[in-house]
Amino acid sequence: MIPTGQLSLSGPAEKLDAGHWPVRGDLAHIRLAGRCFVPHYAVPMERKVVSAGAKLFAQNSKDSELRAELGGNSPFNVLDITGDWAWGQVGDDGFVGYVPLAALSGA
Template identity: 60%
Template sequence: MTTAAAVPTHQLALSGPSECLDAPHWPVRGDLAHVRLAGICFVPHYAVPMPHLLSSPADLKVKPQDDADARETLAAGTTFNVLDMAGGWAWGQVGEDGCVGYLPLDVLEARRS
């Protein structure tokens, strides 16, 4: 039988780089993250962003609900990098390093190259 004293403490330690996340600006949630965060954040899935443009002004929401708090109001023509779409909402990030949140799908148009 192995006792706790017999297990080297370095085997139980969590070590390595750890960053304090600025949640409103990091495109990561429990199930999904932006592909650029692979190796930094551990999640089951990583997504390549799909650039879209806002067709009209809209509030970037903290949750996919009409009555959720807004992080900011975005102008028409703003680039929104979509990472997930479900239930009439898109989750993603404003530009490359802006706020992260949810927008209704009906205000987004796929950006043409």
């Protein structure tokens, strides 16, 4: 049985800053469950940017908008991997975007 009010609509959706909120149309960070409605929620996989640094892009293409230049050893929380790209967030509250998978080291 679902507790009363747990799944109720409570007004307009929050306005999201796409550059800083780890949410897409199909996936969101698990901490956003209850705040954003998406089909799937992910627990982040903590990684580090390789020592040479990396570029964070708005989309999974080097031709897309550059969101940030990440320094070596910066924390990057991976939420999804597609092909040669990782989608996630810099640390817990930084920019959200795509990093080439080769630019990340293991946990």
